[in-house]
Amino acid sequence: MATKHEQILEYIDSLPVGEKISVRQIAKALSVSEGTAYRAIKDAEIKGYVSTIERVGTIRIEQKKKENIEKLTYAEVVNIIDGQVLGGRTGLHKMLNKFVIGAMKLEAMMRYTEAGNLLIVGNRTRAHEQALRAGAAVLITGGFDTEDEVKKLADELELPIISTSYDTFTVAAMINRAIYDQLIKKEVVLVEDILTKVDNTAYLHINDTLEDWYEKNQYTFHSRFPVVDQNMKVHGMVTSKDVMGQEKHIGIDKIMTKQPITVSKKTSVASAAHMMIWEGIEVLPVVNEQNRLQGIISRQDVLKALQMIQRQPQVGETIDDLISNGVEAGEKKGDKEIYRFAVTPQMTTGLGTMSYGVFTTLMTEAANRVLKPYKKGDLVVENMTIYFIKPVQMESMLEIHPKVLDVGRKFGKVDVEVYSEGVLVGKSLMICQLIDRH
Numbered sequence: 001m002a003t004k005h006e007q008i009l010e011y012i013d014s015l016p017v018g019e020k021i022s023v024r025q026i027a028k029a030l031s032v033s034e035g036t037a038y039r040a041i042k043d044a045e046i047k048g049y050v051s052t053i054e055r056v057g058t059i060r061i062e063q064k065k066k067e068n069i070e071k072l073t074y075a076e077v078v079n080i081i082d083g084q085v086l087g088g089r090t091g092l093h094k095m096l097n098k099f100v101i102g103a104m105k106l107e108a109m110m111r112y113t114e115a116g117n118l119l120i121v122g123n124r125t126r127a128h129e130q131a132l133r134a135g136a137a138v139l140i141t142g143g144f145d146t147e148d149e150v151k152k153l154a155d156e157l158e159l160p161i162i163s164t165s166y167d168t169f170t171v172a173a174m175i176n177r178a179i180y181d182q183l184i185k186k187e188v189v190l191v192e193d194i195l196t197k198v199d200n201t202a203y204l205h206i207n208d209t210l211e212d213w214y215e216k217n218q219y220t221f222h223s224r225f226p227v228v229d230q231n232m233k234v235h236g237m238v239t240s241k242d243v244m245g246q247e248k249h250i251g252i253d254k255i256m257t258k259q260p261i262t263v264s265k266k267t268s269v270a271s272a273a274h275m276m277i278w279e280g281i282e283v284l285p286v287v288n289e290q291n292r293l294q295g296i297i298s299r300q301d302v303l304k305a306l307q308m309i310q311r312q313p314q315v316g317e318t319i320d321d322l323i324s325n326g327v328e329a330g331e332k333k334g335d336k337e338i339y340r341f342a343v344t345p346q347m348t349t350g351l352g353t354m355s356y357g358v359f360t361t362l363m364t365e366a367a368n369r370v371l372k373p374y375k376k377g378d379l380v381v382e383n384m385t386i387y388f389i390k391p392v393q394m395e396s397m398l399e400i401h402p403k404v405l406d407v408g409r410k411f412g413k414v415d416v417e418v419y420s421e422g423v424l425v426g427k428s429l430m431i432c433q434l435i436d437r438h
Contacts, residue, residue: 004032004040008026008040008044011029011030012060013049015060017060018060018093019060020057020058020059021050021060051093059090073093075092075093077118077139078092078162080174081171082165083139083164084162084164086151086163087155087160088137088158088161089155089160090158091154091157091159094137094158097117099117099172100118101120101121101168101172102124106124106126106127109131113130115134116136118136118137119139120141121141121168122142123142125150129149132159132161133157137160141168141171142167146163189305191264191272191286191297192286194305195265195295196295197294201293201296202216202220203228204228204238204252206227206229207253209248209251210248210251212252224283226260226285228293233290233292234262234292236252237256237257237283238252238256239257242257261284263284263286274380276299277410281299322344323361326341326342327339327369327400336403337402338399339366340398341362342395342397343392343396344395353394360386362398362400362418363386363428364384368432370403371434374412379433384428386426387427387429388427393420396420396421397420399418399420401417405429409434410434411434412434414429414430414432415428415430416430
């Protein structure tokens with residue numbers, strides 16, 4: 001049976017987009033305390049079901065899907081550019097498709113402005129009005145206001161009209177940056193994106209016997225099942241290894257692996273893959289904060305997701321990407337691989353020396369490259385021991401000397417030395433896990 005907290009979340013999820021909700025309304029509708037209602041509304045806000053907008057209240061919004069993550073709501077734009085809402089507050093939950101910079105004559109501007117757009121323009125009242133009538137929201141730069149008639153029109157059409165003290169160029173750059181950051185996040189696939197939900201998951205109850213395991217095994221063809229109690233809390237896992245040689249009447253709780261490793265919906269697929277390979281696990285139960293079963297992920301699910309990530313186009317460049325792209329192959333010394341790397345200003349601290357984070361990423365990249373001939377999948381650094389690091393100045397040209405000390409089917413050990421103008425400036429030992437993608 002669902003808890004009161006879960007019932008409130010289901011109720012909120014069933015409300016139409018744009019519906020206003022309050023703690024008192026939820027408490028009355030579902031006969032719960034206001035404290036319980038408040039906590040559930042805050043959880044719904046974290047999950048993206050609702051948004052709390054200043055002087056408007058809490059509104060049911062359309063939950064963002066992964067494929068639309070490059071879009072923003074008008075409410076998010078207000079936060080990004082530290083704006084002031086002049087009118088149309090009830091439309092702040094709506095999504096914008098694109099923004100248009102109004103740096104042209106009015107007629108030309110309107111040709112590019114359509115429903116779902118955000119027109120970024122200065123103190124041009126007619127442009128504000130025309131954009132609203134075309135179905136677009138308006139962002140006024142330079143800290144200007146607009147006429148009361150325009151604000152009234154924005155309220156009627158439920159299209160926000162926002163003012164910011166920033167100039168047009170700065171505003172466009174800030175919105176672009178926000179979209180860019182979200183695109184980078186899009187590449188991080190989470191367990192919730194690939195899990196088999198609890199409705200489609202086969203599981204056993206703690207009071208079941210081994211006979212129930214055989215019954216489930218026959219019609220699902222699976223051999224691994226989570227074991228739950230009456231409240232759906234996970235207590236164990238049962239696999240074919242556990243049932244071998246056991247009598248059919250024996251209780252599941254006697255043979256199950258207790259306190260199994262679990263993951264949450266927000267765990268990254270990369271972390272789940274790491275756990276599965278390190279622990280030799282084929283199936284992981286997915287649980288919520290109360291340890292209630294939400295579904296399962298299998299090793300096959302994880303491998304498919306990793307392959308999908310590999311095929312996706314890269315939409316945002318992180319610092320790790322910059323470092324990786326900056327590493328160049330140098331001249332070989334005997335059978336040793338040598339790499340070269342130029343330290344750019346953005347990779348330094350306020351003191352003008354290379355940051356420790358860049359240093360460790362650089363060493364990891366070198367280990368990754370030198371182990372490439374031995375692996376067909378991904379590399380995860382299991383342990384890194386840094387013997388010492390010396391300050392490296394901005395615009396230095398580094399030489400990285402990775403040396404494979406030992407490599408097996410699943411692990412590799414690499415010694416990495418970093419030189420600047422012939423002087424040793426860093427040395428580390430890395431133990432890496434090799435994740436095969438077959």
